Amino acid sequence: xxxxxxxxxxxxxxxxxxxxxxxxxxxxxxxxxxxxxxxxxxxxxxxxxxxxxxxxxxxxxxxxxxxxxxxxxxxxxxxxxxxxxxxxxxxxxxxxxxxxxxxxxxxxxxxxxxxxxxxxxxxxxxxxxxxxxxxxxxxxxxxxxxxxxxxxxxxxxxxxxxxxxxxxxxxxxxxxxxxxxxxxxxxxxxxxxxxxxxxxxxxxxxxxxxxxxxxxxxxxxxxxxxxxxxxxxxxxxxxxxxxxxxxxxxxxxxxxxxxxxxxxxxxxxxxxxxxxxxxxxxxxxxxxxxxxxxxxxxxxxxxxxxxxxxxxxxxxxxxxxxxxxxxxxxxxxxxxxxxxxxxxxxxxxxxxxxxxxxxxxxxxxxxxxxxxxxxxxxxxxxxxxxxxxxxxxxxxxxxxxxxxxxxxxx
Numbered sequence: 001x002x003x004x005x006x007x008x009x010x011x012x013x014x015x016x017x018x019x020x021x022x023x024x025x026x027x028x029x030x031x032x033x034x035x036x037x038x039x040x041x042x043x044x045x046x047x048x049x050x051x052x053x054x055x056x057x058x059x060x061x062x063x064x065x066x067x068x069x070x071x072x073x074x075x076x077x078x079x080x081x082x083x084x085x086x087x088x089x090x091x092x093x094x095x096x097x098x099x100x101x102x103x104x105x106x107x108x109x110x111x112x113x114x115x116x117x118x119x120x121x122x123x124x125x126x127x128x129x130x131x132x133x134x135x136x137x138x139x140x141x142x143x144x145x146x147x148x149x150x151x152x153x154x155x156x157x158x159x160x161x162x163x164x165x166x167x168x169x170x171x172x173x174x175x176x177x178x179x180x181x182x183x184x185x186x187x188x189x190x191x192x193x194x195x196x197x198x199x200x201x202x203x204x205x206x207x208x209x210x211x212x213x214x215x216x217x218x219x220x221x222x223x224x225x226x227x228x229x230x231x232x233x234x235x236x237x238x239x240x241x242x243x244x245x246x247x248x249x250x251x252x253x254x255x256x257x258x259x260x261x262x263x264x265x266x267x268x269x270x271x272x273x274x275x276x277x278x279x280x281x282x283x284x285x286x287x288x289x290x291x292x293x294x295x296x297x298x299x300x301x302x303x304x305x306x307x308x309x310x311x312x313x314x315x316x317x318x319x320x321x322x323x324x325x326x327x328x329x330x331x332x333x334x335x336x337x338x339x340x341x342x343x344x345x346x347x348x349x350x351x352x353x354x355x356x357x358x359x360x361x362x363x364x365x366x367x368x369x370x371x372x373x374x375x376x377x378x379x380x381x382x383x384x385x386x387x388x389x390x391x392x393x394x395x396x397x398x399x400x401x402x403x404x405x406x407x408x409x410x
Contacts, residue, residue, distance in 0.1 A: 001018055001021070001022065001032050001033065001034050001035070001111045001112075001113070002035045002036075002094070002098070002110070002111065002112035002113065002119045002122050002123050002126075003018040003034060003035075003036055003112075003113050003119060004036060004037050004041075004087060004090070004116035004118065004119055005017075005018065005113075005115075005116070006018055006019065006034060006036040006037075006059075007019065007046075007047075007049040007050040007052070007053060008039055008042070008045040008046055008047055008049070008050050009039075009042040009044070009045060010042070010044040010045055010046035010048075010049075010290060011043075011044045011230075011265060011267070011290055012230075013229060013319075013320040013321050013324075014115065014139075014320065015049060016198075016201065016320060016392070017113065017137075017139070017198060017320070018034070018113060019049060019052060019053065020199075020201050020392035020393075020395075020396065021392075021395075021396050021399055022034065022053070022054060022057055023052070023054055023201075023203075023392075023396075024392060024393045024396035024397075025396050025399065025400060025403075026054075027393070027396070027397075028396060028397055028400035029400065030400050030403055032057060033057070033058040033059075033060070033101060033105060033107065034057065034058065034059045034060065035060050035062065035094060035097060035098050035101065035122070036059065036060070036061055036062070037061060037062060037064035037087065037090050037094075038061045038062065038063055038064050039061070040064070040065070040066075040070075041064035041065060041066050041087055041090065042066075043066065043069065044290065046290075046292060046293075048292035048293050048294065049293055058101070058105070060097050060098075060101060062090060062093040062094035062096075062097045063089070063090070063092070063093040064087050064089055064090035064093070064094070065087070065089045065090075066086050066087060067081040067082045067086040067087075067088075067089070068082070068086050071089075079150070079152060082153075083152055083153055083156050084117035084118060084121070084153060084156040084157055084160060085116055085117050085118055085153075087116055087118050088118050088121075090118050090122070091118050091121050091122055091125070094122045095122055095125045095126060095129075098110075098122060098125075098126045099126065099129055099130070102126065102129075102130050102132065107132065108132070108133075108403070108407040109132065109133050109134070109135060109169075109403050109406050109407050110123055110126050110127055110130070110132050110133070110134045110135070111123075111134070111135045111137060111403075112134070112135075112136055112137065113137040113139065114136075114137065114138050114139050114140070114142065115139060115140065117142065117156070117157060117160050120136055120160050120161075120163075120164045121160060123136060123164070123168075124160075124163050124164060124167060127167060127168070128167075133169040133406040133407060134167065134168045134169055134406075135168060135169060135170045135171075135172060135402060135403070135406055136164040136165070136168035136170070136171045136172065137172045137196075138161070138164070138171055138172060138173050138178070138182075139172075139173065139174045139198075140173070140174065140175075140178060140314075140316070140317045141173075141178050141181060141182070141316055141317075142157045142158075142160065142161040143157040143158040143161055144313075146313075147313075162186075165182065165186045165189050165192075165193075166186070166189060168192070169192065169405075169406040170192050170193070170194055170402055170405070170406055171189065171192060171193050171194070172193075172194050172195070172196050172399075172402070173193065173194070173195055173196075174195070174196065174197050174198050174317070174318060174320075175195065175197070175316055175317060175318050175341040175345075176195055176341065176344075177315060177316035177317075177340070177341040177344075178195075178316040178317065178341070179193050179194070179195045180316075181316055194402060196395050196398045196399055196402070197318070197323075197390065197395060198318065198320040198322075198323055198395070199323045199390045199391050199392045199394065199395045200323040200324045200326070200327040200387075200390060200391060200392060201391070201392045202327070202391050202392075202393065204293070204294070204297060205297060205327055205328075208297060208298060208301050214298055214301050214302055215302075216302060217302060217304065218260075218262060218299065218302050218303055218304070219260050219262075221257065221258070222257060222258050222259055222260050223258065223259050223260075223304045223305070223371050223374050223375060224259075224260045224261070224262055224303055224304050224305075225260070225261045225262070225303065225304065225305045225306070225307045225333060226261075226262045226264060226299060226300060226303035226305070226306055226307060227261065227262070227263050227264065227266070227306075227307040227308075227309065228264045228265070228296055228299065228300060228306070228321060228324075228325075229264070229265060229266075229319070229321050230265070230266060230267040230268070231263060231266040231267065231268055231271075231272065231309065232268070233268055233271055234311065234313065235310070235311045235313055235314050236309035236310065236311065236357075237309075237311060237357065237358075238272070238275065238309060239275060240335075240357060240358055240359060240360045240363055241261075241309070241335060241357075241360075241363055242275050242276065242278075242279045242281055242285075243279065243360040244360040244361075244363040244364040244367060245261075245279065245281055245284055245364075245367070246279040246280065246281060247360065247364055248364055248367065248368065249280075249281070249284065253368055254284065254367075254371075256283040256284070257283070259284060259371060260284055260285070260286055261284060261285050261286070261307065262285075262286040262288060262303075263285070263286065263287050263288065264288050264289075264290075264291065264296065264299060265288070265289060265290040265291070265296075266287060269287050272285070272287055273287065297324065297328070300324065300325065300328040300330065301328050301329070301330065303328075303330055304330070304331070304374050305330060305331045305332065305333055305370060305374055305379070306325040306328065306330050306331070306332045306333070307332075307333055307334075307335070308321075308322060308325070308332060308333070308334040308335065308336060308342065308346075309335050309336070309357060310334070310335070310336040310337075310340065310342045310357065311336070311337070311357050311358070312336075312337035312339075312340060312356075312357070312358070314340065314342070315337050315339065315340030315341060315342075316340070316341055317340075317341065317342070318341050318342050318345050319342065322342065322345060322346075323390045325382075326349055326382040326386070326387050326390060327387055327390070327391075329381060329382065329387075330381070331353070331370070331373070331374055331379040331380070331381060332346065332351055332353060332382065333353050333366065333367070333370045334346050334351070334353060334354045334355075335354075335355055335356070335357040335363060335366075336354060336356070336357055337356060337357070338354055338356070348383075348386055349382040349383045349386040349387065350380060350382065350383035350386070351380055351382060352380070353366060353369075353370055353379070353380070354366070355367075
């Protein structure tokens with residue numbers, strides 16, 4: 001399993017996909033080995049998830065640098081050092097280490113996972129050298145209209161995705177919309193494109209529902225919405241949310257001391273501080289730093305509501321965090337396109353608390369209803385049957401089935 005996002009990397013929900021597959025695949029007859037990057041390549045590290053890597057799992061770390069931190073002068077570095085991404089240096093040693101693993105351990109399948117495109121570059125190289133079946137786990141679309149913005153990087157993404165879809169035994173996406181797009185884009189490979197959603201890990205939530213301390217609200221006396229994770233400036237832009245809050249505060253429908261939004265580990269705090277100041281919302285918004293994974297789950301369970309931000313540019317994606325939100329069993333307010341996959345997942349879970357991320361009017365109307373429903377305990381919660389299907393264990397079962405197909409004689 002070739003994965004850049006792996007403990008001790010901190011601050012990315014993408015770690016969960018590989019880590020939980022590794023934990024649950026043995027139940028279905030598969031043993032995983034991991035090829036990842038040296039921790040120096042990670043901007044933020046934490047040991048809290050390292051302890052959850054199962055004992056006995058082979059983890060090989062190959063030399064890698066982050067061009068932005070290790071190869072820049074005065075904050076600038078040549079473009080070729082970041083094409084397709086800032087960790088292309090990982091490829092050089094990772095291919096050699098991967099070939100050693102293949103020679104010594106004779107695996108049945110190679111699996112690589114995006115969103116670090118270099119992982120697919122490594123997977124492609126190992127497949128060509130070994131002739132082993134390869135599963136390319138895209139998760140989300142790669143080359144999209146206007147993304148990546150740099151034309152050279154876009155061409156690199158396009159070339160990598162074409163090679164992966166054409167050469168891999170299976171290509172995997174996390175949403176039906178993404179899979180549909182790629183079936184249309186590569187019709188000759190449509191029969192080899194599958195969906196394995198993200199999910200939550202039940203074991204990570206063990207004991208949370210029985211802890212009396214977790215019954216305490218985040219801000220006693222104030223309805224508190226929590227956004228846990230990165231706020232991307234474009235794809236999760238809170239500009240219209242803050243404009244709606246300013247309008248509501250001015251009209252008296254949001255009162256100081258009675259309502260707050262907490263952003264945990266947003267990753268773009270300076271941008272958010274500017275928007276908060278611009279809208280005079282200092283009394284309504286909290287910006288808090290990264291905390292260990294277990295503590296982040298505890299915070300979700302204590303929140304009065306959980307906030308999703310997802311622009312229409314991401315209609316073929318569902319934030320991995322959404323599944324943890326659903327398992328936390330708290331009300332969810334989603335600012336997203338009602339026609340996208342995120343809204344579809346929410347409706348499948350029985351939730352209709354959705355407004356467009358780019359409509360201040362819709363957000364104000366929804367936020368007013370949502371706060372009132374939370375206050376009177378009338379807000380809908382995620383459907384238990386849907387939540388059960390979204391466990392990481394069930395997704396590992398689906399991957400095991402795909403691994404069986406990939407490794408079967410053709």
